Amino acid sequence: MxxxxxxxxxxxxxxxxxxxxxxxxxxxxxxxxxxxxxxxxxxxxxxxxxxxxxxxDRTALLKRLSERSMAELLDSLTRAQADLAPTDSPRAHLVAVGAAYIEYAARYPERFRIIYDPAVCVPGSPSAEMAPLIAAVEDILARVTSATIPTASRETVVALTTGVWGAVHGLAELVVAGHITLDETRPALAALLDPSADRGI
Amino acid sequence: MxxxxxxxxxxxxxxxxxxxxxxxxxxxxxxxxxxxxxxxxxxxxxxxxxxxxxxxDRTALLKRLSERSMAELLDSLTRAQADLAPTDSPRAHLVAVGAAYIEYAARYPERFRIIYDPAVCVPGSPSAEMAPLIAAVEDILARVTSATIPTASRETVVALTTGVWGAVHGLAELVVAGHITLDETRPALAALLDPSADRGI
DNA sequence: AGGCAATGTGGACAGTGTCCAGATCAGGGC
DNA sequence: GCCCTGATCTGGACACTGTCCACATTGCCT
The missing domain is CATH 1.10.10 (Arc Repressor Mutant, subunit A)
Structure with missing residues (x-):
């Protein structure tokens, strides 16, 4: 059996x-x-x-936990995107996915932290199970980002996608590290991602 | 002696x-x-x-190393700001300080990582040496951020400051974790922080 | 039924953080 | 000048860890 x-x-x-x-x-x-x-x-x-x-190995267990956690994170992102109607604005999709990223980190800080521990998973040579998960997360972020800037150049899309990943990842890390609260991340993300916000210029 | x-x-x-x-x-x-x-x-x-x-304690040593590293990071930020002329644009100052944050992490990944390890430094009750360093870093980020949006509301300034911290911190973490390279962070930061960039709206 | 590979057990070893008692030194009060 | 108190350093000990080894037990396939 x-x-x-x-x-x-x-x-x-x-x-x-x-x-x-x-x-x-x-x-x-x-x-x-x-x-x-x-x-x-x-x-x-x-x-x-x-x-x-x-x-x-002990590290092999940690690698496995890291993969399971990454799969969970990916699942959170896809469900956040699926929960929105296609008629919602692209920016709403972007913010929803970003918020889901941060909320997963806030809910499972240790799981989030093991995903990005360079001593556990070296992205230069990721495991066969981890690689597609990383690619899938990057793909979701790229999709929701590019949808908000349909007329932008390819370089701008790539740059902003990396920027969005960094932003949500950094806010998540700051929450996990205890420097900011989850509540502060919402307006922070909105201020970063909304170019129509009042920035004085 | x-x-x-x-x-x-x-x-x-x-x-x-x-x-x-x-x-x-x-x-x-x-x-x-x-x-x-x-x-x-x-x-x-x-x-x-x-x-x-x-x-x-072993943790006491790590705490001390964390404080020394935070002091180094703070020093990098202040020197980056001082290297620019007051006539340079506020946005140039913001980008320079953000880039210095990321470059410190790329140059000293382990030192950067120990600063934000929740097992070492709990920001809820930081040590007497750590607290002013954290405050000083936040203060620098707040200054260079608010200078770019002089007419914005106080809430927007606070939100964007948190967002900027998250963005540079996240890009730094992604570099340290090996998911992106230092070269990719420059355009990513620019795309995030420049509202005049082509975002399609 | 028998044998093999998978899966489990206990023992052993080096390495670690931490506590304890004792050795060594520096500097201040007589 | 001398001693003694406190700071600093040493070695020994203990429990715990990751990892390797030989051996026990079991499920499955022929």
Whole structure:
């Protein structure tokens, strides 16, 4: 059987996801940096060496958690976009996706932080599972950004897409780090993205 | 004597800064997360317990490194602003300060990362040395931002200041994480901050 | 039914942060 | 000048960690 737990306690049956879940749970209070493989095993009710048969390494577990988190973030963005009607303004789509990005970080700070930890995932050579997720997130941001500037040059679209990613990412990081609150990010994002705002020139 | 090393090897004379320097040096290759107190002591040529007489804790060392790094970042911003003539446009000042923020992160990724590690510095209750540094950075950003929108409302100034901080911070983080290059941040920042850019509306 | 690969166990080792007792030194009060 | 108090440094110890090893148990395929 593939999923169900065996009667004998010796073989867990589905240890790998159980370990991941235990790790995600522990991370909520410890952060991925202090996450201990042995404690994960303890929570999962298994010996301290069992994880090594599913993840060759502590870093391999962290990489997997990072991929799962990135998939969640991507899902949040796509659902935020899907929740809006096509008749809504392109700017509303952009703001909604950006807000979803920030809200995911605020809701799951440790998961958000592990996604972008250079010690876990090196974007220069991302894992086979991570690469398409990164590309998908960039794609969503590029789509909602370019829709707000239909007449702009290609260079401007690329530059603004990077800028939008940086803006929402930075606001998210500042919230996670505790420097600003989630409530402050809404007007900040609006002020940045709305060129019709009063900027004096 | 206050600074010079004693002849007797027993008392170092100025171990505290020596430990900090050794730690900063080690961090360049390991990152602050993997930084080992014992290795710091080894590099400083001292027993594994000597650091405890200058930093009560491993976290205390990291906090100190975080403060030193924040002071460096602040210095980079003020020098970037001072290098420009008062006759330069407010927008040039804003872009210069933002670029300096990102360039510091690109040059010293580990130092930049330790500044904003919530496990090291909790902005809710920052240390007595950290608090004024944070305030000073925010103040610089607020000044260069508000100068670009002299007729804007107070709320808009506050919102855009937060947005600018988020934008430069996010671009810096994306560079440090390896998702974008330093060269991509320039046009991204310009596209975000320049309302006269072609945005189609 | 038998054997093999997957999955689990306990033991061992080096490395780490931290506490403790004792050694060494510097400087101030007699 | 001398001693003594406090600051600084040392080595030893403990619990914990990641990782490797040999061995036990089990499910599955032939």
């Amino acid at each position: 593939l999923v169900s737990r065996s009667d004998s306690a010796y073989h867990h049956g589905s240890l790998k996801p159980a370990l991941e879940d235990a790790a995600l749970d522990l991370m909520r209070t410890t952060g991925h940096t202090e996450l201990s493989l042995r404690e994960v095993a303890r929570v999962a009710g298994v010996s301290h060496n069992a994880p090594y048969h599913h993840f060759g | 206050l600074v010079s090393r004693s002849d007797s090897a027993y008392h170092h004379g100025s171990l505290k800064p020596a430990l900090e320097d050794a730690a900063l040096d080690l961090m360049r290759t390991t990152g602050h997360t993997e930084l080992s107190l014992r290795e710091v002591a080894r590099v400083a040529g001292v027993s594994h317990n000597a650091p405890y007489h200058h930093f009560g």
